[in-house]
Amino acid sequence: MKIDPKSFEGFNRVLTGVVVPRPIAFVSTRSKSGVANLAPFSFYNAISYDPPMIVVSAARKADWKEKDTLTNIEDTGEFVVNVVVDDIAEAMNTTAAEFPTDVDEFEIAGLTQAPSDIVAAPRVAESPVNMECRLDQVVTIGSGDKEHGLIIGEIVLMHVRDDIISGHRINHDVLKPVGRLAGNMYCYTHDSYQMVRPVYKP
Ligand SMILES: Cc1cc2nc3c(=O)[nH]c(=O)nc-3n(C[C@H](O)[C@H](O)[C@H](O)COP(=O)(O)O)c2cc1C
Numbered sequence: 522m523k524i525d526p527k528s529f530e531g532f533n534r535v536l537t538g539v540v541v542p543r544p545i546a547f548v549s550t551r552s553k554s555g556v557a558n559l560a561p562f563s564f565y566n567a568i569s570y571d572p573p574m575i576v577v578s579a580a581r582k583a584d585w586k587e588k589d590t591l592t593n594i595e596d597t598g599e600f601v602v603n604v605v606v607d608d609i610a611e612a613m614n615t616t617a618a619e620f621p622t623d624v625d626e627f628e629i630a631g632l633t634q635a636p637s638d639i640v641a642a643p644r645v646a647e648s649p650v651n652m653e654c655r656l657d658q659v660v661t662i663g664s665g666d667k668e669h670g671l672i673i674g675e676i677v678l679m680h681v682r683d684d685i686i687s688g689h690r691i692n693h694d695v696l697k698p699v700g701r702l703a704g705n706m707y708c709y710t711h712d713s714y715q716m717v718r719p720v721y722k723p
Contacts, residue, residue, distance in 0.1 A: 534703055537563075542700030542708050546577050547603040547613050549634075550593035551642045552622070557634055558589045559616045559626035559645065561605065563701040573676040574657065575602060581668040583619040591659070591670045592622075598656040599640035600674060603648035607697040610707065612647070639677050649682035649696060 526532045537543075546565035550558045564578035579591040594600050605613045609632065616626040627634050627643070634643035637653050644651035654674035662669040685695045693710060700708040 538703035541702045542710075545605040545613065545699060545701050546575070547605045547609075547616075547645060547648060548577060548590050548594075549601045549603060549627075549642050549645060550590055550599070551597065552589065552593050553596045556623055557625045557627050557643050558593055558622075559630065559632065560588070560590050561613050561617055562590070565602075568673070575652065575654065575674055575676060577602070577672045577674070578662070579670050579672060581670055582666065586619060586622070589622050591672065593642075594656055594672055594674075595659060595670070597641060599642050600654050600656070600672075601637055601640065601642045601644050602652040602654060602674075603645040604650040604696070605699045606649060607699060607709070609645070609647050610699045613699075637678075644680065649685055651680040652676045653678040653680075 524532065524535060526536075529535065543563040544565055546562045548560055548562055552558060562577045562579060566576055568574050568576050579588050581587060581591060590600070612630040612632050615630040620626060620629065626632075627645075633646035635646040635651075637644050637651075640653045640655065642653075644653075653676070655677050657673045657675050660671040660673065662671055681691075685692050693713060698710050700710055702708055
């Protein structure tokens with residue numbers, strides 16, 4: 522089967538079904554007026570070590586409103602990416618409904634705000650890894666109802682819970698990050714294996 526994205530109805534479901542598993546950025550921000558906001562984004566990845574940059578893609582609008590995450594990041598230039606782990610997967614999902622701008626999703630999800638060291642946006646205390654980020658740039662993709670903001674941010678401080686890191690090594694059996702598949706499907710990451718990368722010897 523060959524699929525032309527322009528004519529295949531529901532292509533989004535095919536795309537998110539094959540680009541898997543995706544990490545989930547649980548993004549916390551604070552609005553200009555001080556309201557905390559929290560929402561998940563799985564169009565997300567790390568894109569460079571030095572400078573240490575990450576990217577998150579947010580549709581500009583949901584059905585009836587602008588996405589608060591994108592607005593707050595554009596207004597304040599700051600955000601935190603919290604890693605989604607098994608223990609907070611359901612809480613993460615709770616925050617994904619399109620709540621009005623003045624609603625604090627920390628309260629809705631029963632999660633705790635922890636102060637950040639550098640940025641004004643709060644961290645999710647229940648997440649074992651929080652990355653304080655400063656906005657580098659927002660690249661606009663698409664237009665009209667299909668506009669997205671590609672948020673490129675620099676990590677200015679990373680908080681890592683002591684029991685998951687040893688030297689440089691993150692223990693994934695303790696971290697238990699959640700992977701996103703298509704639609705409402707997710708995956709665990711505890712069934713991992715090792716494959717040694719070859720070295721080219723001329
Ligand atoms: C696991 C998961 C991943 C999501 N990934 C994205 C994404 O990559 N981009 C996006 O625009 N919306 C994504 N959403 C939807 C947003 O989380 C949702 O629109 C949310 O209400 C936005 O909140 P905000 O208005 O507070 O920013 C995702 C939802 C879930 C449950």
